Amino acid sequence: MDIEPFQHVTCARLPTPEAEFRLCLFRDPKEDKEHLAIILGQVDGAEGVLVRVHSECFTGDVLGSLRCDCGDQLHQAIDRVAAEGAGVIVYLRQEGRGIGLHDKLRAYNLQDQGLDTVDANLALGHQADERDYTAAARILIQLGVRSVRLLTNNPEKLDALHTHGIPVVERMPLHAPTTPENAGYLRTKRLRMNHWLPLQPVASLDNPSGVKS
Numbered sequence: 376m377d378i379e380p381f382q383h384v385t386c387a388r389l390p391t392p393e394a395e396f397r398l399c400l401f402r403d404p405k406e407d408k409e410h411l412a413i414i415l416g417q418v419d420g421a422e423g424v425l426v427r428v429h430s431e432c433f434t435g436d437v438l439g440s441l442r443c444d445c446g447d448q449l450h451q452a453i454d455r456v457a458a459e460g461a462g463v464i465v466y467l468r469q470e471g472r473g474i475g476l477h478d479k480l481r482a483y484n485l486q487d488q489g490l491d492t493v494d495a496n497l498a499l500g501h502q503a504d505e506r507d508y509t510a511a512a513r514i515l516i517q518l519g520v521r522s523v524r525l526l527t528n529n530p531e532k533l534d535a536l537h538t539h540g541i542p543v544v545e546r547m548p549l550h551a552p553t554t555p556e557n558a559g560y561l562r563t564k565r566l567r568m569n570h571w572l573p574l575q576p577v578a579s580l581d582n583p584s585g586v587k588s
């Protein structure tokens with residue numbers, strides 16, 4: 376199996392409102408990307424570590440964009456790891472399902488003209504999803520994680536970690552509320568990208584949870 380450790384790793388203490396994490400940056404001189412791991416507790420040599428593999432989404436993670444569920448999923452993962460007292464959030468620098476921020480914004484414009492998230496990527500000459508999870512497996516192996524309980528709705532992440540030497544012993548869902556802005560996007564993820572997502576009623580400002588009263 377072709378899994379090389381990262382040559383350059385720098386870690387620092389990172390206190391947050393949720394917990395005091397250790398933030399580690401992994402750099403490979405052969406690649407132009409730096410990936411991150413947000414770590415809590417003892418994970419070296421541990422089995423069944425609570426793990427989220429999260430791909431960078433500037434609009435969702437930083438600005439709380441309602442177009443996708445990324446920010447909500449990231450913050451749920453941070454809360455779950457903090458509540459458990461141990462775990463890893465691997466943060467991969469592959470913005471916009473791997474197409475970059477520039478083309479993600481172009482894809483948003485196509486979506487506002489009626490294309491769904493898959494067809495918008497295809498129209499720009501990309502694949503529907505260009506993400507690669509090899510770096511996540513490399514990071515988890517380097518941290519000494521033996522097996523994981525994975526916070527995800529995406530079957531491709533399970534397969535990729537298994538393929539690259541990280542057994543997934545349990546899959547734990549992460550569900551963001553459905554809103555008028557993200558309803559089409561979540562539907563496309565479920566129907567065209569095979570994500571495990573339930574059909575949920577659409578939340579509104581009057582009823583933010585989306586639960587029918």
Ligand SMILES: [Zn+2]
Nearest residue numbers: 432435443445
């Ligand atoms: Zn997003």
